[in-house]
Amino acid sequence: MNKNYYAVIMAGGVGSRFWPVSTPEFPKQFHDMLGTGETLVQKTFTRLSQLIPKENILILTNDKYSGILKEQLPMITNEQIVLEPDMRNTAPCILYASMKIKKQNPDAVMIVAPSDHWIEDEVQFVSNLQRAFDNCESDNVLMTLGIIPTFPNTGYGYIEYNKLDSRQIKKVVQFREKPDYQTAKTFIQRRNFLWNSGIFVWNVRSILEAFEKFQPEMYQLFQAGFSTFNTSEEKQFIAENYSKAENISIDYAIMEKADNVFILPATFDWNDLGTWGSLYDKLPKDECDNAMVNGNLFVENATNNIIRTNPNKLVVIGGLDDFIIVDKDDVLLIYPKKKEQEIKQIVAKMNAKKSE
Numbered sequence: 001m002n003k004n005y006y007a008v009i010m011a012g013g014v015g016s017r018f019w020p021v022s023t024p025e026f027p028k029q030f031h032d033m034l035g036t037g038e039t040l041v042q043k044t045f046t047r048l049s050q051l052i053p054k055e056n057i058l059i060l061t062n063d064k065y066s067g068i069l070k071e072q073l074p075m076i077t078n079e080q081i082v083l084e085p086d087m088r089n090t091a092p093c094i095l096y097a098s099m100k101i102k103k104q105n106p107d108a109v110m111i112v113a114p115s116d117h118w119i120e121d122e123v124q125f126v127s128n129l130q131r132a133f134d135n136c137e138s139d140n141v142l143m144t145l146g147i148i149p150t151f152p153n154t155g156y157g158y159i160e161y162n163k164l165d166s167r168q169i170k171k172v173v174q175f176r177e178k179p180d181y182q183t184a185k186t187f188i189q190r191r192n193f194l195w196n197s198g199i200f201v202w203n204v205r206s207i208l209e210a211f212e213k214f215q216p217e218m219y220q221l222f223q224a225g226f227s228t229f230n231t232s233e234e235k236q237f238i239a240e241n242y243s244k245a246e247n248i249s250i251d252y253a254i255m256e257k258a259d260n261v262f263i264l265p266a267t268f269d270w271n272d273l274g275t276w277g278s279l280y281d282k283l284p285k286d287e288c289d290n291a292m293v294n295g296n297l298f299v300e301n302a303t304n305n306i307i308r309t310n311p312n313k314l315v316v317i318g319g320l321d322d323f324i325i326v327d328k329d330d331v332l333l334i335y336p337k338k339k340e341q342e343i344k345q346i347v348a349k350m351n352a353k354k355s356e
Helices: 040-048 063-072 090-104 122-138 181-190 204-214 216-223 234-244 250-255 276-282 342-354
Strands: 005-010 057-062 081-084 109-114 142-147 158-161 170-176 193-203 261-265 291-293 296-300 306-308 314-318 323-328 331-336
Touching: 005 040, 005 090, 040 057, 040 063, 040 109, 040 122, 057 063, 057 090, 063 081, 081 090, 081 234, 090 109, 090 204, 090 216, 090 234, 090 250, 109 122, 109 204, 122 142, 122 193, 122 261, 142 158, 142 204, 142 250, 158 181, 170 250, 181 193, 193 204, 193 250, 204 216, 204 250, 216 234, 276 306, 276 323, 314 323, 331 342
Parallel strands: 005 057, 005 109, 057 081, 142 261, 291 306, 296 314, 306 323
Antiparallel strands: 109 193, 142 193, 158 170, 158 193, 170 261, 323 331
């Protein structure tokens, strides 16, 4: 394996739309959401380690999840776990991890990938990643992997590329926010828009130059602690300074500003597993299009439902269509799938009521 290849897995989110399975104490990336026998972060680590040396894979997460990570990925060292004392969105943590990697290997080429995505055909994923690595090794570019849209999804951001660019790796024109339905339909009809996967590839010099140019204040904040990175003094520096970084995404901070951004249309199937509905799309179904995770299902006049419960539990449902049914410990969720975006707000309301 190429010793210059590195990965940064982002595993700090709380996945509130997957409540009640995903909670702030034990979020979705640490669950076996698909019933495969592996948690999402385990699957991501295994996938990336097909091309990247295991010791070169860093996991970015919150302080409170370090114990869970060590339990689920016992092969990693403490030095591979990069702890955020505060949640400051993706730009600060990517800058922090990139500086740690630069100090270890200034010739590094790295991928930044979420820990909770579903990717089928891992052979194609590795092939796409190799092509991106090859491009970033030789050129001063910032790359992302784009997903070819299959329908006008309003839950994803889109990336527009140059329609006249006949190369496999295409020049990005602009990033576009999550659109309404009509705008999404227009994007698909134009055939030069891809879904933003949130997967990025670059060499460490290129991304740090971009931070220095477009986020000079944040760059200087972390550069002041460069001598402490990968030493015993790092933890104290981060504890004292991390919260000073602006709360901003890598898209807003860098990708939408830079003029050396390129995109590779991915040739693997992808899903961001952001909601119960997106999980339903990727699960096997019975003859009535019901998807079951873990338990045993008996249905009578019930269709298009997703059901998740404890292993080996018998679940009997009748007369329900297009519902989310989740049984976990002392919580039972029964909610219309078409209103799944409301679950996050409901959890927030319940938490606010508890704290009154």
